[in-house]
Amino acid sequence: MPGTDSSVPFIRVTGLKKSFGAQKTLQGVDLDICHGETLVLIGPSGEGKSVLLKHIIGLLHPDEGRVELDGVNLCSMTERQLLIARQRMGYLFQNAALFGSLTVAENVAFPLKEAGLRDQKQIADRVHEALDLVELSAHKDKMPVNLSGGMRKRAGIARAIVTRPECILYDEPTAGLDPVVTDVIDHMIQRMQKRFRVTSVVITHDMSSVFRIADRVVMLKNGVVSFNGTPGELRASPEPEIQNFIAGRSGLIA
Numbered sequence: 001m002p003g004t005d006s007s008v009p010f011i012r013v014t015g016l017k018k019s020f021g022a023q024k025t026l027q028g029v030d031l032d033i034c035h036g037e038t039l040v041l042i043g044p045s046g047e048g049k050s051v052l053l054k055h056i057i058g059l060l061h062p063d064e065g066r067v068e069l070d071g072v073n074l075c076s077m078t079e080r081q082l083l084i085a086r087q088r089m090g091y092l093f094q095n096a097a098l099f100g101s102l103t104v105a106e107n108v109a110f111p112l113k114e115a116g117l118r119d120q121k122q123i124a125d126r127v128h129e130a131l132d133l134v135e136l137s138a139h140k141d142k143m144p145v146n147l148s149g150g151m152r153k154r155a156g157i158a159r160a161i162v163t164r165p166e167c168i169l170y171d172e173p174t175a176g177l178d179p180v181v182t183d184v185i186d187h188m189i190q191r192m193q194k195r196f197r198v199t200s201v202v203i204t205h206d207m208s209s210v211f212r213i214a215d216r217v218v219m220l221k222n223g224v225v226s227f228n229g230t231p232g233e234l235r236a237s238p239e240p241e242i243q244n245f246i247a248g249r250s251g252l253i254a
């Protein structure tokens with residue numbers, strides 16, 4: 001059965017290169033993501049963290065290199081195989097990207113309908129379950145415009161988990177949120193991991209989140225993986241660049 005062989009990494013990225021025009025964004029990224037781990041991706045803005053995530057779900061195609069899911073290259077998949085592969089992953093977009101004209105519940109139901117589910121009762125049950133997990137059931141009939149920033153992110157998480165994916169990719173789930181709401185979202189990420197043993201990939205700039213949720217931390221810098229280790233190893237790194245990043249220093253002030 002796919003997804004259960006722990007000897008093969010769930011996701012394997014090798015030699016991934018991607019340019020936009022003259023701009024070389026990813027310049028040879030190598031990364032294994034194991035089943036069930038929470039991997040946190042850090043690094044300066046504009047280094048290609050979101051671009052990397054989009055390759056992992058097959059929204060972008062590499063110029064060179066490959067992304068494998070359970071040992072199968074995404075680029076060699078047929079449209080149908082890619083659709084099935086995508087259904088194994090949930091994706092929280094950087095800005096939550098809810099549909100403004102749909103209610104919270106309709107937004108969350110969307111991926112189920114896209115996956116071909118037609119049974120209204122089944123859809124309602126799954127939406128209820130997802131909203132319950134992110135504690136948004138009471139707000140299911142609201143429009144996105146009437147939600148706070150934290151609620152929007154939680155609605156986005158509900159939409160990402162409603163298909164019960166094996167892997168959830170979170171692109172800056174706590175950006176722009178206050179520390180208490182950030183703590184709530186971090187707990188939700190941990191809850192999904194514990195309850196469903198999902199693999200999680202989280203992009204964040206929030207170092208307190210990193211140390212709270214990460215099993216492993218990967219730093220993307222100059223188009224390659226510049227650090228790959230445990231949170232403890234990150235903290236102990238002798239690299240001034242990493243210490244500056246952890247402390248939120250620009251390195252411009254002596």
Ligand SMILES: Nc1ncnc2c1ncn2[C@@H]1O[C@H](COP(=O)(O)OP(=O)(O)O)[C@@H](O)[C@H]1O
Pocket residue numbers: 020025044045046047048049050051052
């Ligand atoms: N579809 C695209 N077309 C052109 N340039 C892009 C596209 N997507 C991302 N980029 C560029 O790639 C770089 C990395 O972007 P991104 O992955 O969003 O960075 P971040 O690490 O902050 O998530 C940026 O300079 C961005 O402008």
Ligand SMILES: [Mg+2]
Pocket residue numbers: 049050051094171
């Ligand atoms: Mg980004």
